[in-house]
Amino acid sequence: MDVSKATLERFPLYYRVLRRAHRDGVPYLSSEEMGRELGIRGTQIRKDLTCFKEKGVPSVGYSVIRLKAQLEEFLGIHTPKEALIIGVGDLGKALTKFGGFQHLNIRISEAFDCDPEVIGTTVGSTVVRNIDQLSKVVNSEDITIAILAVPGTVAQELADKLVEVGILSIWNFSPRTLVVPPEVFVRNEDLSTGLAVVAHHAKQGE
Amino acid sequence: MDVSKATLERFPLYYRVLRRAHRDGVPYLSSEEMGRELGIRGTQIRKDLTCFKEKGVPSVGYSVIRLKAQLEEFLGIHTPKEALIIGVGDLGKALTKFGGFQHLNIRISEAFDCDPEVIGTTVGSTVVRNIDQLSKVVNSEDITIAILAVPGTVAQELADKLVEVGILSIWNFSPRTLVVPPEVFVRNEDLSTGLAVVAHHAKQGE
DNA sequence: TAGATTGTTAATCGATTAACAATC
DNA sequence: TAGATTGTTAATCGATTAACAATC
Numbered sequence: 374m375d376v377s378k379a380t381l382e383r384f385p386l387y388y389r390v391l392r393r394a395h396r397d398g399v400p401y402l403s404s405e406e407m408g409r410e411l412g413i414r415g416t417q418i419r420k421d422l423t424c425f426k427e428k429g430v431p432s433v434g435y436s437v438i439r440l441k442a443q444l445e446e447f448l449g450i451h452t453p454k455e456a457l458i459i460g461v462g463d464l465g466k467a468l469t470k471f472g473g474f475q476h477l478n479i480r481i482s483e484a485f486d487c488d489p490e491v492i493g494t495t496v497g498s499t500v501v502r503n504i505d506q507l508s509k510v511v512n513s514e515d516i517t518i519a520i521l522a523v524p525g526t527v528a529q530e531l532a533d534k535l536v537e538v539g540i541l542s543i544w545n546f547s548p549r550t551l552v553v554p555p556e557v558f559v560r561n562e563d564l565s566t567g568l569a570v571v572a573h574h575a576k577q578g579e
Numbered sequence: 580m581d582v583s584k585a586t587l588e589r590f591p592l593y594y595r596v597l598r599r600a601h602r603d604g605v606p607y608l609s610s611e612e613m614g615r616e617l618g619i620r621g622t623q624i625r626k627d628l629t630c631f632k633e634k635g636v637p638s639v640g641y642s643v644i645r646l647k648a649q650l651e652e653f654l655g656i657h658t659p660k661e662a663l664i665i666g667v668g669d670l671g672k673a674l675t676k677f678g679g680f681q682h683l684n685i686r687i688s689e690a691f692d693c694d695p696e697v698i699g700t701t702v703g704s705t706v707v708r709n710i711d712q713l714s715k716v717v718n719s720e721d722i723t724i725a726i727l728a729v730p731g732t733v734a735q736e737l738a739d740k741l742v743e744v745g746i747l748s749i750w751n752f753s754p755r756t757l758v759v760p761p762e763v764f765v766r767n768e769d770l771s772t773g774l775a776v777v778a779h780h781a782k783q784g785e
Numbered sequence: 786t787a788g789a790t791t792g793t794t795a796a797t798c799g800a801t802t803a804a805c806a807a808t809c
Numbered sequence: 810t811a812g813a814t815t816g817t818t819a820a821t822c823g824a825t826t827a828a829c830a831a832t833c
Contacts, residue, residue, distance in 0.1 A: 379800060385775040389754060403814060411756050416802060419816065431808045432813040448775055449782060456778075467673035473754060473771045479778055517781040542781035544773060548595060548679060550617045558780035560773060565679045567750060567768055568724075569591040569654055572662075572685055574764035575723040575748035576655060585824060609790060622826060625792065637832045638789040 374447060380421045384444055385477075386411050387418070391441040392476065403434035450478045455516050457483040457540075459531055460523035461491050461501050464546060464564075468520060470497040481520065483510055504531075511538040518542050525549040532559075580653060586627045590650055591683075592617050593624070597647040598682065609640035656684045661722050663689040663746075665737055666729035667697050667707050670752060670770075674726060676703040687726065689716055710737075714744045723747040731755040738765075 376384075390407050404415035404422075422429070427443045429435040445451060454477075458465055461484050469481050484496055485504045492503050502510065510516075519540045523531055528547035535543060542558040545551055551559050582590075596616050600608050610621035610628075628635070633649040635641040651657060660683075664671055667690050675687045690702055691710045698709050708716065716722075725746045729737055734753035741749060748764040751757055757765050 377800070381776060381779060382772065385769075385772040386756075388775075389771075405814080412758075414802070415814085416804095417800090419814090420801085423816065429815050431815040433809070434814070448779065454778060454781070456774075463673035463676050467669040468770070470669050471770060473769075474774055477771060477775055477778065479774060517783075518778055541783070542777045544777045550592075552618075558777070560777050560780075562773055563591075563679075564674070564677060565595075565683060566588065566591040567766060568662075568680055568685060569594075569683055570587060571748045571750040571764070571766050572660060572683065572724055573587060573654065574766075575660075583824070611790080620826070621790085622828095623824090625790090626825085629792065635791050637791040639833070640790070 374424055376421075376424055376447075380424075383411075383413065383418075383421055384447060386413075387421070388441065388444040388448060389476075391437055391444065394437045395441055399437055401430070401434040402437055402440075404429070406434070448477065450476075452478070454479045454518065455482040455514065456518035456520060457481070457485065457507075457511070457516050458520040458522060459485045459504065459507075459535075460521065460546075461486045461488075461494075461496055462522065465520075465522035466496050468522060468546075469499060479518070483514070483516065504534075507534060508538045511540070516540070518544075520544045520546070521551075522546045580630055582627075582630055582653075586630075589617075589619065589624075589627055590653060592619075593627070594647065594650040594654060594682075597643055597650065600643045601647055605643055607636070607640040608643055608646075610635070612640070654683065656682075658684070660685045660724065661688040661720065662724035662726060663687070663691065663713075663717070663722050664726040664728060665691045665710065665713075665741075666727065666752075667692045667694075667700075667702055668728065671726075671728035672702050674728060674752075675705060685724070689720070689722065710740075713740060717744040717746070724750070726750045726752070727757075728752045 387407065390410050394402050404418040408415045408418055425443045427439045456479055458469055458481050469484055482499060484499045484501045485507055486492055486501050487504045491501050494501050517540060519535045521528060521531060521543055525548045528549040529551060532543060532551040532553055536553050536557055543551065545559050545561050548563050548565060553559055593613065596613050610624040614621045614624050631649045633645045662685055664675055664687050675690055688705060690705045690707045691713055692698055692707050693710045697707050700707050723746060725741045727734060727737060727749055731754045734755040735757060738749060738757040738759055742759055742763055749757065751765050751767050752770065754769050754771060759765055
């Protein structure tokens with residue numbers, strides 16, 4: 374299915390609202406009601422949802438159960454997925470233990486580091502392996518998602534390894550722009566950039 | 580100074596590149612060279628930089644030192660800033676200890692939680708306080724930036740408190756859309772959304 | 786001078802919003 | 810039927826890119 378970048382970013386938000394409505398036993402939700410909860414206009418939401426075969430009902434809204442199912446299908450939530458993480462510093466540890474991913478049916482099942490102090494320790498429910506085990510593990514487990522939480526100095530080198538073993542999508546927390554082949558997706562989540570933007574708006578009068 | 584949302588997001592990236600060039604003793608950098616390091620077109624960068632009085636030199640490029648200084652001024656890096664964090668779980672801890680913020684001259688100087696097990700412990704160099712100390716601390720320290728790393732269930736309630744004590748900008752890691760007055764800025768950094776997008780691109784053939 | 790790279794305008798692309806007929 | 814909310818088209822807005830004269 375073909376969806377714009379901006380729309381794709383909103384789908385997880387819609388899914389979150391629908392999960393909550395479903396839990397609360399709400400049967401239908403209008404685009405305006407969803408929008409109110411997310412600070413998004415109803416028009417925007419209706420437009421985003423046009424790609425689904427599940428249609429809304431005029432004067433009633435969208436069936437929570439059915440739209441939720443539709444989003445689950447789109448986001449691939451029915452099939453459990455595994456991700457690996459490289460870099461088990463404080464941030465890597467926090468991501469590995471983060472509970473919010475379970476709704477997506479994604480588990481960080483493998484963690485790697487190069488620090489002998491860290492290798493062999495347990496984080497959440499995964500044992501940290503030596504980075505030289507990467508290719509063996511990925512080949513035997515069919516993992517296509519990677520999280521990169523390492524210093525900028527080694528980021529590209531490790532990205533190269535990830536590409537080599539067949540990773541298709543990388544969530545990059547390192548402060549470096551990665552060079553990868555066009556078929557590999559990278560999402561940069563540089564925290565310094567985030568804080569810089571937040572800080573800029575904290576200046577009085579901007 | 581007046582800069583588009585998209586441009587503002589790129590400024591920290593330019594700053595990063597310039598810092599590195601400066602450290603390496605590079606005197607000038609063209610827009611194309613910067614772009615290559617960031618995966619951005621030269622045209623884009625030149626356009627972004629038009630708002631500065633520091634101009635590039637045709638056939639030479641931009642003075643690394645002077646453009647860096649310009650960005651430092653824009654990002655307010657010459658004046659040290661303090662931020663507070665609410666929620667000292669794994670993620671909150673990782674953010675508090677995160678080293679990448681020091682380049683921005685921003686320090687997370689205060690941390691709050693409501694868990695008696697956590698209150699009083701030290702994270703990095705800050706002692707975790709009881710949330711009921713919030714207003715006292717903010718009043719005596721002139722903090723305007725807040726990081727919210729709490730469960731969704733209590734996010735709005737705490738956002739209200741942050742607004743009440745005069746916080747101007749909130750970095751929201753909780754999976755909830757916050758309702759705040761228009762003069763308060765919120766940046767949502769919901770990690771589940773991030774992973775959902777990354778996972779979507781890991782599906783073969785998309 | 787010739788070559789490189791700038792600043793800027795105009796064209797294009799993509800995303801959001803307003804408006805409204807269709808429909809339950 | 811009247812009222813509410815949908816799906817969709819057209820208008821608008823914002824961001825990116827191509828093109829190129831100006832300039833070192």
